[in-house]
Amino acid sequence: MENRLKKMADAARSALRGASDLEELEETRIEYLGRSGILRELQQGIRDVAEELRPRVGKLINRTRQELEKIVEERRRELEEQQVYERAEENRIDVTLPGRSGYIAGRHPLMATLDDMLEIFLGLGYNIAEGPEVENYYYGFEALNYPPDHPAMDEQMTFYLGENTLLRSQTSTVQIRVMEQQKPPVRVVVPGRCFRRDTVDATHSHTFHQLEGLCVDEGITMADLKGTLIAFGRGMFGEDTRVRFRPDFFPFTEPSAEFAVSCFACRGEGENCRVCKNSGWIELGGAGMVDPNVLANVGYDTERYTGFAFGVGIERFTMNRHGIPDMRLLYSGDMRMLRQF
Numbered sequence: 001m002e003n004r005l006k007k008m009a010d011a012a013r014s015a016l017r018g019a020s021d022l023e024e025l026e027e028t029r030i031e032y033l034g035r036s037g038i039l040r041e042l043q044q045g046i047r048d049v050a051e052e053l054r055p056r057v058g059k060l061i062n063r064t065r066q067e068l069e070k071i072v073e074e075r076r077r078e079l080e081e082q083q084v085y086e087r088a089e090e091n092r093i094d095v096t097l098p099g100r101s102g103y104i105a106g107r108h109p110l111m112a113t114l115d116d117m118l119e120i121f122l123g124l125g126y127n128i129a130e131g132p133e134v135e136n137y138y139y140g141f142e143a144l145n146y147p148p149d150h151p152a153m154d155e156q157m158t159f160y161l162g163e164n165t166l167l168r169s170q171t172s173t174v175q176i177r178v179m180e181q182q183k184p185p186v187r188v189v190v191p192g193r194c195f196r197r198d199t200v201d202a203t204h205s206h207t208f209h210q211l212e213g214l215c216v217d218e219g220i221t222m223a224d225l226k227g228t229l230i231a232f233g234r235g236m237f238g239e240d241t242r243v244r245f246r247p248d249f250f251p252f253t254e255p256s257a258e259f260a261v262s263c264f265a266c267r268g269e270g271e272n273c274r275v276c277k278n279s280g281w282i283e284l285g286g287a288g289m290v291d292p293n294v295l296a297n298v299g300y301d302t303e304r305y306t307g308f309a310f311g312v313g314i315e316r317f318t319m320n321r322h323g324i325p326d327m328r329l330l331y332s333g334d335m336r337m338l339r340q341f
C-alpha cells in the first residue's frame with residue numbers, strides 16, 4: 001500500500017509539475033485529487049490494510065494530499081504568471097513603428113490670405129467692420145448710386161430672396177452701413193462673403209470673398225488712395241512691388257480704377273511666368289474716390305469730406321499665391337488639399 005502510494009505520489013508530482021497550461025493542470029488535479037480521483041481510490045483501499053498500520057497509512061495519505069495540493073497551487077501560480085507574460089507579449093506595442101499622429105487643424109488658405117491683408121490695414125490704423133450678407137435694395141444698390149436700370153441689379157447677376165431682399169454681390173454695401181453709423185474720419189476694412197449668379201468653373205464661384213476698404217476724412221485725395229494701395233502691395237509682396245492703376249467704372253466711385261500689383265513670382269518681368277500668365281501683373285480689384293452722391297446719401301457734408309474706397313478679391317489672389325489651379329478646390333473641404341497649408 002505504501003509503495004503504491006509512493007509511486008502514485010511520484011507520478012502525480014511530475015504530472016502536476018509538468019502541466020503545460022492551466023487546463024492540463026486542472027485535468028491532472030482532478031485525475032489524482034478529484035472526488036473520484038486516484039488518491040481517493042487509494043484512501044478507500046485502506047480497508048484492506050492491517051489495522052495497526054492504518055493510522056500510519058492514513059497520515060501518509062493526508063500528507064500526500066496536502067503536498068500535492070501545494071504543488072497544484074505552486075504550479076497554478078507559475079502558469080498564471082506565465083499567461084500574463086504571454087498575453088503581454090501578444091499585445092506588445094512596437095515602439096519602433098511610425099506613429100499615427102493626430103491632425104491639427106490649420107487656417108483655410110482663403111482665411112490666411114485675408115488675415116495677412118487685414119494685418120496690413122490694421123497697421124495703417126484701419127478698423128475692421130462687418131455687415132449682413134442678406135441685404136435690401138437700398139443698401140445693395142440704391143445708396144451706392146446705381147441707376148434704377150443698372151445691369152448689375154438684373155436677376156441674371158444677383159440672387160434675389162424676395163422683391164426687396166437679395167444676397168449682397170459686393171462688400172461695398174457695408175460702406176453705407178458704416179457711414180450711417182459714424183461720422184468722419186472713417187477708416188475701415190470689411191472682409192466678407194459675396195454672391196453672384198456666376199456659373200461655377202475653375203475661375204468662378206457663386207460665393208466668394210472680398211475685402212473692402214473705406215477712408216473718408218477732410219482733404220482725402222486720389223494720392224492717398226494710391227499711397228494706401230502701394231503700402232498694401234508692398235506689405236503683401238515686398239518693397240519692390242509696383243502698383244498699376246487703370247481707368248474703370250463703378251457707380252459709387254468717381255473717378256474709378258482697377259488696380260494690379262507687379263507679379264510676385266516674376267517680379268513683373270512677365271517672362272515664362274505661370275502666375276501672371278506672362279503679363280507681369282496680378283489684378284487685385286477695383287478702387288476710386290467715393291462718389292459725392294454716396295456721401296450725400298449717408299448725410300455727409302460733401303463740401304467738407306472726400307474719401308476713397310477699394311475692393312480686393314480674395315479667391316483669385318489666394319489661387320495666384322499658392323498656385324491653386326481651380327477655385328472649386330477652395331470650397332471642396334478636401335483634406336488632401338487643405339493639409340498642404
Ligand code: PHE
Pocket residue numbers: 169170171172212213250253256285286287288309310311312
Ligand atoms: N465693389 C467693387 C467690385 O466688386 C470693387 C470696388 C470697391 C470698386 C470699392 C471701387 C470701390 O468689383
